Amino acid sequence: MSETSRYESIARTLSTLIERGVLRPGDRVPSLRDTREQSGASLGTIMQAYARLEDVGLIEARSRSGYYVRARPSPPAAEPAMSSPPKVSTEVNVASLVFDVLEAIKQPEIVPLGSAFPSPEHFPNEKLNRATVDAARRLSVWSSVRRLTQRMEIDHDPKKSSSDGCRALVECTRRARTCSR
Secondary structure, eight states: OOHHHHHHHHHHHHHHHHHTTSSOTTOBOOOHHHHHHHHOOOHHHHHHHHHHHHHHTSEEEETTTEEEEOOOOOOOOOOOOOOOOOSSOOOOOHHHHHHHHHHHHTSTTSOOTTOSSOOGGGSOHHHHHHHHHHHHHHSOHHHHHHHHHHHHHHHSOTTTOOOHHHHHHHHHHHHHHHHHO
16 A cells, blocks of 8 residues: 555545544544554554545544644534515604613513613722712811801892701801811
């Protein structure tokens, strides 16, 4: 038997094992040495057979690991059929579409990707709480009271206000201002 037909015979044998499912995608193909011992062919002939199987796409070489059966590419998906829209226009009721979307949002298996209101569970609440507490600690107490009383002075003239508490707060902050100066 010639070397040409010998490597083709070895390639055909391995190819048959792959096609019948004896060697599945991801399985290790017998090593070059094992195949040489089994077939009695030279290492060069075995390498030619493996190269042929690689060219056809049945196996792949992995560096320092050997040869493995390649996963077969799935057949391409069928082209979708051409749609034929209705020849007559139909009326679209936007309000009913909006209500359909709002009803669909209630279903837990549907993710509202178009919603302008993210779910509160996505917020980093712990971080926000810590940041708020840190900001509140750094904030001067008197600056908050001053802002509050300034706002009250604008909204409620103490002379016209019937609230004694409001007047007392405004007067207290005025005294605090003069004491701190």
